[in-house]
Amino acid sequence: MLQNTPRLRPVSLAVLALLGICLAAGGAFPETQSLRGEVVDQNNTPLAGAVCTLMGPTLPEQGRPQTTGERGEFEFTGLVPGSYQLTCAAVGHEPVAQNDIPVTETQAPILQVTLPAEVILHQRIEVTAQAPRATTQTTAPPATIGRQQLHSLPMVEQKFKAALPLIPGVIRTPDGRIAIKGVIENQGTLLVDSAETVDPVTGSFSIEVPLDAVESVDVFKSAYQTEYGRFSGGLTTVQTKAPGDQWDYELNDFLPTPRIRNGQVMGIEDDSPRLYFTGPIWKNRLSFSESFTYNFSRQPVRGLAWPYNETKKQGFDSFTDFYYVFSPLHVASFNVKLFPIRRQFDNINSLIPQTASANYAQSGYSLGGNDHYLFKGGGILTTLVQITQFDSYSNGQGAQDLLVTPNGWQGNFFNAWTRSSAQQEILQNYQFAHKQWLGRHDFKAGGDIVHRSYTGTSHSHPVDLLRADGSLAEQIAFEPAGQLTTQDTELAGFIEDHWAFNRHLALDYGLRLSGQTLGETTAISPRTGLVFSPGPRGRTVFRGGVGVFYDRLPLLAGDFTQNPTREATLFDTQGAPLGPPIIYRNLYVKFDEKGQQIVPSHEELGSTPYNITWNAEFDQELRPDVIARVSYLASRTYNEFIADPEIFSPTDAVLLLSNRGGTRYHEFETTLRVRPNEKADLSISYVHSQARGDLNTMASVFVPYEEPVIRPNFFATLPTNVPHRLVTWGRFRAPWRVTLGPLLDWHSGFPYSSFDVLQNYVGPANNRRFPSFLSLDLQASKDFTIPFLPWVRHHTLRGAIRVFNLTNHGNFRDVYNNVASPFFGNYAGFQHRSYDLGLDIVY
Numbered sequence: 064m065l066q067n068t069p070r071l072r073p074v075s076l077a078v079l080a081l082l083g084i085c086l087a088a089g090g091a092f093p094e095t096q097s098l099r100g101e102v103v104d105q106n107n108t109p110l111a112g113a114v115c116t117l118m119g120p121t122l123p124e125q126g127r128p129q130t131t132g133e134r135g136e137f138e139f140t141g142l143v144p145g146s147y148q149l150t151c152a153a154v155g156h157e158p159v160a161q162n163d164i165p166v167t168e169t170q171a172p173i174l175q176v177t178l179p180a181e182v183i184l185h186q187r188i189e190v191t192a193q194a195p196r197a198t199t200q201t202t203a204p205p206a207t208i209g210r211q212q213l214h215s216l217p218m219v220e221q222k223f224k225a226a227l228p229l230i231p232g233v234i235r236t237p238d239g240r241i242a243i244k245g246v247i248e249n250q251g252t253l254l255v256d257s258a259e260t261v262d263p264v265t266g267s268f269s270i271e272v273p274l275d276a277v278e279s280v281d282v283f284k285s286a287y288q289t290e291y292g293r294f295s296g297g298l299t300t301v302q303t304k305a306p307g308d309q310w311d312y313e314l315n316d317f318l319p320t321p322r323i324r325n326g327q328v329m330g331i332e333d334d335s336p337r338l339y340f341t342g343p344i345w346k347n348r349l350s351f352s353e354s355f356t357y358n359f360s361r362q363p364v365r366g367l368a369w370p371y372n373e374t375k376k377q378g379f380d381s382f383t384d385f386y387y388v389f390s391p392l393h394v395a396s397f398n399v400k401l402f403p404i405r406r407q408f409d410n411i412n413s414l415i416p417q418t419a420s421a422n423y424a425q426s427g428y429s430l431g432g433n434d435h436y437l438f439k440g441g442g443i444l445t446t447l448v449q450i451t452q453f454d455s456y457s458n459g460q461g462a463q464d465l466l467v468t469p470n471g472w473q474g475n476f477f478n479a480w481t482r483s484s485a486q487q488e489i490l491q492n493y494q495f496a497h498k499q500w501l502g503r504h505d506f507k508a509g510g511d512i513v514h515r516s517y518t519g520t521s522h523s524h525p526v527d528l529l530r531a532d533g534s535l536a537e538q539i540a541f542e543p544a545g546q547l548t549t550q551d552t553e554l555a556g557f558i559e560d561h562w563a564f565n566r567h568l569a570l571d572y573g574l575r576l577s578g579q580t581l582g583e584t585t586a587i588s589p590r591t592g593l594v595f596s597p598g599p600r601g602r603t604v605f606r607g608g609v610g611v612f613y614d615r616l617p618l619l620a621g622d623f624t625q626n627p628t629r630e631a632t633l634f635d636t637q638g639a640p641l642g643p644p645i646i647y648r649n650l651y652v653k654f655d656e657k658g659q660q661i662v663p664s665h666e667e668l669g670s671t672p673y674n675i676t677w678n679a680e681f682d683q684e685l686r687p688d689v690i691a692r693v694s695y696l697a698s699r700t701y702n703e704f705i706a707d708p709e710i711f712s713p714t715d716a717v718l719l720l721s722n723r724g725g726t727r728y729h730e731f732e733t734t735l736r737v738r739p740n741e742k743a744d745l746s747i748s749y750v751h752s753q754a755r756g757d758l759n760t761m762a763s764v765f766v767p768y769e770e771p772v773i774r775p776n777f778f779a780t781l782p783t784n785v786p787h788r789l790v791t792w793g794r795f796r797a798p799w800r801v802t803l804g805p806l807l808d809w810h811s812g813f814p815y816s817s818f819d820v821l822q823n824y825v826g827p828a829n830n831r832r833f834p835s836f837l838s839l840d841l842q843a844s845k846d847f848t849i850p851f852l853p854w855v856r857h858h859t860l861r862g863a864i865r866v867f868n869l870t871n872h873g874n875f876r877d878v879y880n881n882v883a884s885p886f887f888g889n890y891a892g893f894q895h896r897s898y899d900l901g902l903d904i905v906y
Contacts, residue, residue: 096166096347097308098139100174102131102151109135110153110178110741111796112211119147119166121394121435121443126150127305128279130209133796133846141305141350142166144391145437151176153741201288201561202571202592202608203678205281205300206230213274215794215804217842217865221316221335221356221901223277223301224268228808229792230282231732231748232696233297234783237813237876238410238767241268242783243297244284244698245728245754249762250614250672251296256303256398258431258449259293263486263515264618265766268299269425269453270402271380275313275339276354278304284696284730285678287592287608289557289573290492290509295614295674295700303398306350306386310342315903322361324369333360333899344385354382358404366413366877366892374411378404392437400429408460410768413877413891414471418460421476421768425455441496445509449488456481457768464525465771468533469820469884477526477541478769484517484618492557502564509557516550517618523627526771528821531883535634536820539772540644541627549621551581559590567601569594571608582616582671602684609677616671617761620704623720624649629773631716647708647718654723670722674700690736698728705759707776718773726756726781742796747789754784758828772822779828785810804842811835820883831880833890837872840865844901855904863901871896 102113111131117139118126131137131151144167152158159178165171208226218225228235234242241248249266252259262269283291283298291298315337322332334357341352358380361373381401388394403426408417431449438444459465459476466473492509523541530536559573575588592608630644653660653670680694703724710716730752737745759776788810795803812833817825844863850856868874876892 096142096144096171098142098147098149098164098166098171098174100137100176101135102137102153102176102178103135104741105177105179107177108741109133111135112738112741112744112794113151113153113178114209115149115151115176117147117149119164120145120392120437127302128207128209130211138307139305140307141386141388141394142171143388143394149174149176151178153178153738202569202594202606203283203285203287205283205286205298206233208280208282210278211794212792213277213280215802215842215844216792217804217806217840217867219867221274221337222271223274223280224271226280227282227299229790229806231734231750231788231790232284232730232752233282234785234788234810236783241299243282243299244676244696244730245752245756245781245783246296246700246726247762247783248296249617249766250294250700252294252298252615254291254298254300255400256301256396256431256433257445257447257490258429258433259486259488259513260301260400260429260451262425262455263451263453263484264455264482264517264519265762266615266617267766269455270400270427270429270451271356272301272303272400273337273339273354273356273380273382275315275337275356276303276352276382276384278302284698285592285608285610285676286612287571287573287590287610289559289575289588289590290507292555292557292575292577292588292613293513293553293615295612295672295703303382303384304352306352306384307341308343308347308350310340312338312340313903313905314338315905316901317904318900318902320899331359331361333362335359348388350386352384356380364411364413364892365894367411367416371417372411374409375407376404378402392439393435395432395434397432398430400431402427402429414879416472419465419472419474419476421457421459421478423455423457423767425453427451427453438496443494445490445492445494447488447490447511449486451486451488453484453486454482455484462524464527464538466527466529467771467822468529469531469881470879470886474527475524476768477771478521478523480519480521480769482517482519482547484515486516487514488512502562505561505563507557507559511555512552513615514550514552515615515618517548519547520544521547521627521769523769528772530636530820531885532636534636535638537634538632540630540632542630544627545622545625547622547625549581549618551579551616551618551621553577553579553615567596567598575613577613579616579671581618581621583613586613586671586673587611588613588673604680604682606680606682607678609675612674612676614672614674614700617704619761619765620720623706624651629718643714645710645714645716647716650717650719652719652721654721659721670702672700672702672704672722674698688737688739692732692734692736694730694732696728696730696732698726698730700726700756703757704761705757705776706761706764706773707759708773709775720761724757724760724776725778726754728752728754743793744795745791745793747791750788750790751786752784752788753786754781755779756781758782774822774824777824777828780814780830782814782829784814784829787811800846802844802846804844806840806842807838808840809835809837815878815880817887818881820881825882833875833878834873836874837870838867838874839869839872840867841869842866859905861901861903861905863903865899865901867897867899868894869896 102110113131116126116128147164150160260270281300286298317336319331319334322330337356339354360376383399385397405424408420409423411420429451434446436444458479461475463475465477490511495506498504521544526539528537555577557575563569572591577586578584588611590610595605629647632644633641651662676698678696702722705724734748791807814829816828842865874894875890879886
């Protein structure tokens with residue numbers, strides 16, 4: 064029975080308190096304004112898809128980017144009075160910057176930006192564009208997904224996470240997790256409006272932001288700015304849309320997908336309507352936006368018989384944002400996130416039926432505030448506070464033993480757990496005014512405090528390993544767990560500088576100092592990067608850098624010894640025990656210059672996982688509408704925590720948690736971006752990569768569900784290793800207001816291992832591969848109006864059809880990998896062609 068979502072009374076109190084503060088502030092403060100305009104070419108034709116970046120008071124250091132709409136229009140809302148700079152760029156056109164744009168308390172100008180043709184610009188090849196000067200470049204720009212890509216390309220779910228695999232080097236694993244630089248998302252981090260937004264216990268990207276609240280998504284594989292920390296994998300950042308100063312709304316995907324079986328409608332398969340509305344609560348002073356997504360789905364899993372082949376999901380995501388102006392130099396925002404969800408039969412596949420699967424549920428809230436103060440001298444002080452409460456639990460379908468057979472699982476999933484976790488974050492940094500000394504300096508310094516804690520329970524019932532004839536080969540029993548609770552506090556400080564020597568050469572350098580109560584008490588992270596653009600027009604750009612990145616220590620490592628103790632008993636073919644049970648005690652072991660030491664407490668581990676990454680990149684404009692990129696990246700992670708069983712005697716063994724794990728990742732990428740005109744946009748990327756590492760990391764063994772059998776650890780090819788990948792996407796505007804968004808994804812098959820009856824490796828780990836994956840997906844959308852319906856006559860309606868695996872290529876998810884199975888080597892779970900419909904009301 065899935066539990067009910069707890070009441071969120073603190074959220075309501077916090078919202079009321081915020082409104083009370085704003086009302087008490089009175090009416091003497093200046094009004095905010097919106098800066099509107101359009102981007103056109105020399106023939107006065109609107110340019111859709113141009114990128115305009117606004118810089119000015121209280122805005123982020125890198126500015127606020129926005130992509131122009133179908134008619135070349137843009138709008139920046141919630142601006143305080145002051146002077147702004149706007150830079151607009153588009154492929155095949157020269158970037159244009161307008162300085163000293165006045166925004167007063169009473170009005171803001173309406174702009175028309177004309178971009179001359181046939182002049183080079185430098186571009187973030189994945190999505191956005193930038194001016195060519197090295198003074199405006201970062202040494203490691205992120206791959207960016209803008210609103211146009213989020214809404215025009217086919218995605219299996221209308222969520223920003225589903226768009227991340229569009230980026231070269233980002234892989235979505237068969238179980239739905241995101242892998243960046245060869246490691247899964249738990250070793251990276253997700254920032255939403257600069258605040259960490261992950262499960263405090265596991266680090267999973269479990270807190271969703273509704274798609275309509277997202278302005279852009281950035282993925283850093285090498286973030287050399289030292290303000291970023293607490294990750295050893297990739298860094299993903301989400302910038303949300305600012306609330307508008309006029310009331311309006313969007314209603315998206317409000318048509319449910321019918322559940323059709325044998326030609327008959329059998330209810331609803333999927334229904335995920337999204338509502339977004341925004342407007343002023345107190346005109347030009349306090350603005351508000353709400354983005355809400357309801358999630359209901361019954362997704363079939365190929366390889367099992369209907370109706371026992373569906374995973375069921377129900378919940379919602381809510382993002383509420385307030386924006387308030389205290390003075391022309393002082394603005395603040397406050398947001399509330401809610402994210403309850405329930406998933407039944409969550410991990411079923413062709414070899415795991417519903418009865419042997421696990422359920423998952425989560426609930427919680429996040430309260431965040433962001434304050435910006437602009438000093439008259441030009442410096443900007445930013446303060447961020449966020450509180451997150453995250454509760455989750457998992458359970459099986461009953462109390463029967465889990466039966467692990469050569470042909471799959473039977474019985475009931477063996478483990479059930481509950482976790483109640485919290486995270487508090489306080490961040491403050493100061494952006495200094497520009498300094499001139501042998502060029503231009505942009506100094507930034509700051510620090511943050513993050514506290515995480517959790518309490519929980521874990522209960523397991525026996526796991527039975529059966530032979531092909533059904534006889535018992537081994538039984539794993541579990542002793543009761545101890546008190547699962549731990550906490551960690553991290554303090555960090557940083558200083559960094561972007562030093563632009565001239566228009567052609569710039570250097571990023573900085574230092575980050577951090578310490579954790581659960582891990583390394585003193586960790587130093589130096590980073591540096593260089594960008595060089597020779598020639599007067601910047602047709603060629605070289606980039607490179609190197610940095611050290613310290614991760615957060617997994618909370619699951621903090622109470623590892625309190626987990627249920629495993630007792631393994633082997634049986635002969637007649638069912639008689641071959642000896643007494645082997646008891647695996649949970650212990651910590653520390654590896655350092657003194658060798659291997661058993662330590663009684665996690666407090667003596669004294670190490671935090673860290674990563675060293677370096678990269679080199681070459682960008683070249685081949686012609687005004689074609690830009691190419693070639694890059695190489697190398698990444699290596701140390702001190703990862705791994706669980707490894709060791710047997711000392713016939714009755715004595717240990718399950719050791721040690722800090723000796725690591726990963727190695729290499730990536731060579733080539734990308735070609737072609738945009739012949741404003742109606743066509745095409746990106747083609749090829750990535751050759753290699754990912755190797757220790758297999759028994761905490762995230763692999765215990766997340767999202769504990770493995771029933773923990774095998775000896777090996778350093779081998781990682782399950783995320785995809786040596787070859789070609790990803791191509793495009794956006795084409797056809798006649799009759801039709802937009803086509805094709806997506807082609809081809810890559811090497813994922814690796815897998817062979818096992819025997821006792822689930823030991825047969826041959827090297829991950830030495831086999833699935834067949835190559837190929838999926839051609841397509842989204843076709845058309846805009847239209849219905850003037851005779853009063854409630855939508857002033858809005859555009861957008862209908863869309865999405866087709867996945869258009870060629871019906873043989874993409875398999877599962878394989879019979881037990882050598883004792885008569886089906887050994889056969890693939891299952893064919894992901895055949897599927898369809899989806901959508902209808903949006905846009906403003």
